[in-house]
Every structure is written in structure tokens, then in C-alpha cells.
Amino acid sequence: MVSHESSRFLVVLDVDSTLIENEVIELLAEAAGSLARVAEITERAMCGELDFEESLRSRVATLVGLDVALLADIAAQIRLTTGAAEMIDTLHAHNSVVGVVSGGFHELLDDLADEIGLDFWRANRLDVHDGRLTGTVRGPVIDAEAKASALVEWASAYGVPQSRTVAVGDGANDLEMMKAAGLSIAFDARPLVRRSAHVAISERDLSQVLPALGLRG
Numbered sequence: 001m002v003s004h005e006s007s008r009f010l011v012v013l014d015v016d017s018t019l020i021e022n023e024v025i026e027l028l029a030e031a032a033g034s035l036a037r038v039a040e041i042t043e044r045a046m047c048g049e050l051d052f053e054e055s056l057r058s059r060v061a062t063l064v065g066l067d068v069a070l071l072a073d074i075a076a077q078i079r080l081t082t083g084a085a086e087m088i089d090t091l092h093a094h095n096s097v098v099g100v101v102s103g104g105f106h107e108l109l110d111d112l113a114d115e116i117g118l119d120f121w122r123a124n125r126l127d128v129h130d131g132r133l134t135g136t137v138r139g140p141v142i143d144a145e146a147k148a149s150a151l152v153e154w155a156s157a158y159g160v161p162q163s164r165t166v167a168v169g170d171g172a173n174d175l176e177m178m179k180a181a182g183l184s185i186a187f188d189a190r191p192l193v194r195r196s197a198h199v200a201i202s203e204r205d206l207s208q209v210l211p212a213l214g215l216r217g
Contacts, residue, residue: 008095009213010160011087012151012177014169015102015109015123018187019206021079024104025059031070034062047190048172053141056103060126064135068107068128075108080116083207088117090210097158101150103142103173122150147177168209169193185209 016023029038038059045055091098099120102109106123113121124142127134140146147169155165167174167181170189175196178184186197187206194200201208210216 007164008097008158008160009091009164009166010151010155010158011091011096011098011166011168011209011213012147012154012181013098013100013167013206014147014171014174014177014187015100015104018168018170019081019084019100020112021081021204022077024074024078024108025056027074027077028063028066028108029059031074032063032066038062045173046171048175048192052103052143052173056124056141056143057137060133060137061135063126063133066133068131068133071107075111078108078112080112081204081206083205083209085116086207087209090207090215092117094215097154097160099150099154101142101147101177103147105137120154122146144173144176147174148180151177151180166209166213168206183212185212 013019023042025042026035026039029035041055041059044050045052088098097119099118102123104123106125109121109123122142125138127136127138151165151167155162163182165181166183167178168185168187169178170187170193172192174193178197184197186194186200188202188204199212
């Protein structure tokens with residue numbers, strides 16, 4: 001008989017354009033007046049044409065001088081992807097854990113993650129001086145390798161075997177995390193990611209993750 005404990009899953013998702021409908025760096029860039037440049041860099045990074053860390057630092061550099069008082073208004077624009085709450089609640093009902101690892105920013109993720117009941121989350125941190133963004137990030141950048149490391153770390157911490165780990169993502173920065181997982185799911189993803197994944201979901205509804213785990217018919 002399989003124990004309840006051994007049948008649990010660890011599900012780790014990307015955030016921007018996966019857990020949420022937005023690209024947060026672009027919301028920030030819109031406020032800073034650099035949206036066109038940032039959107040171009042984002043697209044190239046998602047397709048794997050640019051090194052993620054280099055692309056992130058380039059995009060964050062365009063935010064220099066942005067008043068941190070605006071971050072609350074920007075956070076209010078974030079929209080959770082359809083089906084996210086159902087997915088999280090169903091996973092929890094099956095003794096599973098769910099978290100996110102993001103190339104985005106704690107300043108805009110923390111409140112949302114707490115509100116929707118994520119078990120863990122990891123992201124970058126924006127550097128601030130005198131109430132304004134400096135155009136840099138604090139600490140190591142959450143890149144593809146860091147995403148994969150987070151999945152392995154959390155699986156160990158929660159006692160979940162690799163075969164029961166699930167990675168859900170949409171861009172090139174998610175590929176290492178998806179390789180590290182027992183099951184990889186491409187969610188409305190770039191062609192490169194769809195080709196690399198075990199399962200591809202084209203509908204923007206995260207509850208569609210559940211049938212892939214046998215948790216919904």
C-alpha cells in the first residue's frame with residue numbers, strides 16, 4: 001500500500017506569464033518609461049537568445065530612479081492566472097506542496113504568495129537607496145540554475161522523491177528546472193520549452209495541471 005506521505009507531489013512554478021498573467025518587469029518598466037526596450041529584451045530572453053542574468057540586469061538598469069512608493073500600485077495590477085487557486089487548493093488537499101521560483105522580485109511577489117497560500121517562494125530583490133530603485137538587484141540573480149537548485153532543495157526539505165517533483169514553466173529560464181523535475185509541464189510556452197517538456201498545456205488555465213498528476217479526471 002502506498003502511504004499518503006509517499007504519494008504527495010512537489011509542484012514548482014514559474015511566476016511571470018505562468019502563475020500570473022503579467023510580466024512584472026514590464027509593469028515596472030511601464031512606470032519607469034522604458035517599456036518598449038524592456039519588452040524587447042524580455043522576449044529575446046524567453047526565447048533563449050540572451051543570457052538570463054545579463055538580460056535581467058539590463059532590464060533592471062532601465063528602472064533607475066523609480067519611486068518605491070509606486071510598487072504598491074504596480075502590485076495591484078498583477079492578475080493571477082485562471083485556475084491557479086483551484087490547483088493550489090487541490091494540491092494541498094492531496095497533502096502536496098506548491099511553490100514558485102521567479103526571475104521577478106520579492107517586493108512584488110511576497111504579498112501575493114502569502115495570500116494564495118504558497119508553501120514557499122524565491123525571487124530576486126531590487127536594490128533601493130533613498131526610496132528609489134538604483135537600477136540593480138541585491139544578491140545573486142535567480143537564473144535557470146538557481147531555479148533547478150530550488151526545486152532540488154525543496155524536494156529534499158519536504159521529503160519528496162524526484163519522481164514526484166513537477167516543474168511548470170514557459171520560457172528558456174525554466175528549462176533547467178524542468179530537466180531536474182520528475183515531470184515537466186510547458187504552460188502556454190515558447191516552442192523551445194514545449195519541445196523539451198513531458199506535457200504541454202496550451203490553455204491558460206492552471207487547473208489543467210491537475211489531470212497530468214492524476215488529481216482530476
